[in-house]
Each structure stands twice: as C-alpha cells, then as structure tokens.
Amino acid sequence: MPAEIRKTLLHIENTLIEGGKVAATPLKLIAAMAVIKNPWAGQGFVEDLSPVIRDCAPGLGQILTDMILDAAGSGERVEGYGKSAIVGLDGEVEHASALIHTLHFGNIFREAVGAKSYLSFCNTRGPANAPLMIPLMDKNDGGRRSHYLTIQTSIADAPAADEIVIALGASIGGRPHHRIGDRYQDLKELGHDADNPAAV
Template identity: 80%
Template sequence: MPAEIRKTLLHVETTRIEGGKAAPVPLKMIAAVAVIRNPWAGQGFVEDLRPAILDAAPGLGALLTEMVLEAAGGGDKVEGYGKAAIVGVNGEVEHASGLIHTLRFGNHYREAVGAKSYLAFTNTRGPANASLQIPLMDKNDGGRRSHYLTIQLSVADAPGPDEIVVALGASIGGRPHHRIGDRYQDLKELGHDLENPASV
C-alpha cells in the first residue's frame, strides 16, 4: 500500500548576510519533509523489503518533488540537491535507506530538475526531534564546492518509534562568498588528469 503519511513539512531558509557581509544574491535552501508510518513496523526482521519499497517510494518521491518545485518556482531554479531519511528507534537504518535509495524515489527529483549528479544523502536512526541533515551538491557538477551545503532541521514530534522521516533538499544558489575553489583546481595542482582523476 502507498506510504501512510502522518504529516508533511516545508522548510525554507534564506541567508542574506554571511560572515557579517551581505550576500550578493541571497541563498535559498528548501527542504520538503514527510513523516510516514514505517511500513515494516511490528513485523520483526523482514527479509524482502522490496514489496513495501515499490509501494511507498514512488509516491513519496513524487510528493516531495512537487513540494520542492513549488517552493523553488520550478525545477530549472534548483541548483543544489540532496535527500535524507531518519528511521525511528524501533526500525532499522535499512528501512530508511530502502525508501530513498531506489530510482523509483530519486528519479522523480532528478528528472524534474534536469540533474546529472548523484543525489547526496544521509540515512540514520533517531528519536523524535533528531537532527535531519540533508547534504547538497550541484545537480550537474559534483566538483563545484560552492554548492556543498547542508540543510539542518528537526521535526519536534518525529520520527516516532515506528515512523520514518523522509526528505528532499534543494538550494537556489551556492554559499555566499564562497572562496575555496573547486576540486578540479586541487586535482590539477596534484598532477591528476582532469579527464581521468584517478590517474597521476
């Protein structure tokens, strides 16, 4: 059956001043969050997670993607993106992982924002009000460090012991005043072939 959603939450954070200096363009970060009943709650150790993943993940991916796009003003506005899940204390980290590490969840988002990079992620276990941390990276360039960001928030009453918090994150822009370069500069200085970074 589809995910049993207790509630959703939309978090929008706009940074206008960083380091005491006004941002040339404010950074907007968005998190779309769903609190769902753990579909494996009360079943003990479940060998095959796939049926519940196929039931729950596609709808969650579609819903959270729609929430992000509405807040961002469209997929073309999204620059950084990521995902996260926290399973309640009665569940396994594998339950959180199962719902977000499937193309049936993530591809809704990737396709909607026209992304090429993989979706950065966290999957953890915790009590209600646990810190939800959604790492972000540039949707098309994994080496663009200006977009290495983390959205951090918590849901006061979630996850309950038999719940999972599932989230997608987005940024419009990168860190204000970013000035640490990108990974390609490091690779070049270390003598690596930019076309084949593993070689020296």
C-alpha cells in the first residue's frame, strides 16, 4: 500500500547577501519534505524490504518532485539537487535508506529535472526536530564545486519514533561569490587526468 503521509512541508530559502556582499544572483534553496508512518514499524527485523519499497517509493518521489517543480517553476531551472531521510528512533537507518536509495524514488526527480549526476544523499536516525541535512550537487556536473551546497532545516514534531522524514532538495544557483574553483583544476595540479581521476 502507498505511504501513509501525515504531512508535507516546503522550505524555501533565498540568500541575498553572503559575506557582507550582495549576491549578484540570489541563491534559492528548496526542500520538499514528507512525514510518513514507518511502514516497517512494529514488525521487528524484516528481511525483505523490497515489496514496501515498490509500494511506497514511487508515490513519495512523485509528490516531492511535484512540490520542487512547483516552487522552482520548472525542472530546467533546478541546478543542484539531492535527497535525505531521517528515521525515527524505533526504526533502522536501513528503513530511511530503503525509501530514498531506489530508482523507484530517485529517477522521478532525476528525469523531471533532466539530470545526469547521481543524487547526493544523507540518511540518519533521530528524534523529532533532528537536523535534516540535504547535500546538493550540480545535476549535470559532479565536479562543479559552486553547487556543493547543503540545505539544513528541521521539523519540530517529526520524526516521531515510528515515522520517517523523506526529503528532496534543489537549488537555483550556486553559492554566492564562490571562489574555490572546480575539482578539475585540483586534478590537473595533482597530475591526474580529469577524465580518468584514478590515472596518474
């Protein structure tokens, strides 16, 4: 059966000034969150999580993706993206992982924004009001450091012990005044082939 959603939340943050300097292009961070009943709560150790993953993950992926697209205006506008989950104290971190580390969840977001990079992620266990961290990276270029970002927020009453918080995050823009270069320059300086970082 689909996920039992207690509530959804949308977090939008606009950074206009960073380091005392006005951002030429403000950074917009968007987090779409759902608080759900842990579908494995009270069942003890469950060996096969896959049936519930297939039941719950696609619907959650669609709801949260639609929230992001609505806030961003379109998938094309999204530049950075990521995902996160927090399982309540009675659950396993594997329960949080199960619902976000599946193509049944992530591919909905990936395809909607036309991404090539993998979805960066965080999965933790915690009480209500635990920090929700959503690491982001450029949706098409994993070495573009300007879009190494983290959305940080929390939900005052979630997750309860038998709940999971599931979240997607997006950015429009990168860090204002970014000036640490990209990963490729470091690879060159270290004598690595940027197209094959393992080669020296």
